[in-house]
Amino acid sequence: MALSDRKSLNLNQEQVEELSEQFSTIDKDGNGYIDLSELKSALDLVGFKIPQWQVRQMIDQYDRSHKDGRLSFIEFQGLCVDLKSKDVATTFKKVVSKRENLETLGGMSHASSEAPPQNCTYRRKSVFAEAYNPEEDDDEGQKAVFPKSDEQRARLSDAVQSILLFRALDPAQMQEVLDAMFEKKVSPGENVIQQGDDGDNFYVIESGQYSIYVKTDDSDEPKKVGSYENQGSFGELALMYNMPRAATITADSEGSLWAMDRQTFRRIVLKNAFKKRKMYEQLLESVPMLKTLESYERMNLADALVPRTYKDGELIIEQGDDADGMYFVEEGTVRIMRGEQGQDEVQINAIEKGGYLGELALITKNPRAASAYAVGDVRLAFLDREAFERLLGPCMDVMKREMENYEEELQKIFGSSVNISDVR
CATH class of the missing domain: 2.60.120.10 (Jelly Rolls)
Incomplete structure (x- = not known):
């Protein structure tokens, strides 16, 4: 994929807000979630005209990790960005942008293929840097190792077992993950990540309750769009796509998180996932x-x-x-x-x-x-x-x-x- 094409994979702040508005039309009860049975309607609404059988595949994948059969806005946004990055979104069209009158969201129109519109709202210039490309990364870097007690290591091992991002890693790579993560204690009311900031860490939840808030230009206060309770992970989108943080995550109780910095996350998770896909594609061919x-x-x-x-x-x-x-x-x-x-x-x-x-x-x-x-x-x-x-x-x-x-x-x-x- 050409560099100019890769730049168009990012969602700017206004695009995130409009995606949130479309999500809200499906989330009729306003609890920040949609049922997996509504995924096809949600994807159609934002312009992904995906066959029913392919949506069924997505639902089957989510069913194994979402026992409650629901999808949060952050997860839906991640799915949309992932679909764009895989070039599924050749028809990623949506309702005409209120301000820009663009025909597409992120890459199909002439305007978006050149650069973000000048009056688009975005926080920091660095977040529009090119998305990480593991194929071009030859720098292995120095491995991060944070010493842990046996008790900490056991708790971390339990916390990461259900994280899908780690599913493709072999045992040696998983040991790197355990070595590289560090513990972060949080207090009620503490913002773990702030919407609009650059991404620094990826987080895995060990314990605690957390709320997800998204602020739009149409409201003075951020809207709660989802929550986590004692499990889950967040923060990967900003690290994967050089996007600003798409939401604010606030601790509602005392809790414990395990964090991994941007460089280590990319080297272990993204780069190894890329190598694994290429290796298996060659095998399957x-x-x-x-x-x-x-x-x-x-x-x-x-x-x-x-x-x-x-x-x-x-x-x-x-x-x-x-x-x-x-x-x-x-x-x-x-x-x-x-x-x-x-x-x-x-x-x-x-x-x-x-x-x-x-x-x-x-x-x-x-x-x-x-x-x-x-x-x-x-x-x-x-x-x-x-x-x-x-x-x-x-x-x-x-x-x-x-x-x-x-x-x-x-x-x-x-x-x-x-x-x-x-x-x-």
Whole structure:
């Protein structure tokens, strides 16, 4: 993407305010949230004409982390910015801007592709700097390490377990996260971040209650648009996109936060997520079954993969277990073994780099019919059941055809037809 294009990914202050107004039309009870069932309507309202199936994917992703089935304004804003950054928003149109009479919000019109309109309200010049590009960042920098007691480290480990931003990190990278975060105690009434300020830290909530406020030009006082209670995270948007803080977060009670500075956040979270996506995209491009996927579908698949490592001889899949997902082989070899009643296990296949295993039990919804073991050190990319059903629909015919080939191989090995559920 050209530099001029990247600049247009930022939302200025007025755009945030107008996005908030559109959000409020869906948030009829004024509690600062919309139901996930209303996400399609909200996206349509701000100009994202996204197919229903794709919105369903988004809702499925949020369902796993939002047990109450709601989305706050800050989360909705983050989703919109993310959609813009992925070039989904080629039709990111909205109601004509009250002041600027722009046809688009952030990048499609001539005016916005050149620079922010001169009478746009913005706080600091630096927030319009170019968004962070991990592809151009060769500076590893010095690792930040904040000493912690065993008790602090245990509390921090519990606090970060549900943070989706950390989901793609491997164990070594997660240790970097734990090392780099520092504890911040807050008191009632304290503003943790202030709307319009430059972003300095990313925050993970360990305890406490916090309110989210957004001030618009139409009101003298900021409006409460959401809240956090004893869990969650905030502050990443300003660090990811060089945006000003889009809201003020105020502590309603005493609480404890874990913070990570901008440079460390970008190096560990953004840069590693970028490397992981590129690595998995290359891996997926080598899988014949996935040739039927569009490039953006492979990108979504790459984002859903989770790294897993195994030592020589370690069990990956056990015959008879329920299927929880499938695997793509990133490095090493996986030996597939099947045991008939009263007989020793027999090797029926070996899966090497670029191959995959575990998918057929997901298709047939039967228990695993074979075991899988690591041969040497093995790195796999794991795709859970929900993501499999959501993302690999276009490949289902290919996988079902392959089932017939596997049954023929089993018949050669065991001397009779086998009703397979999974032999990979």
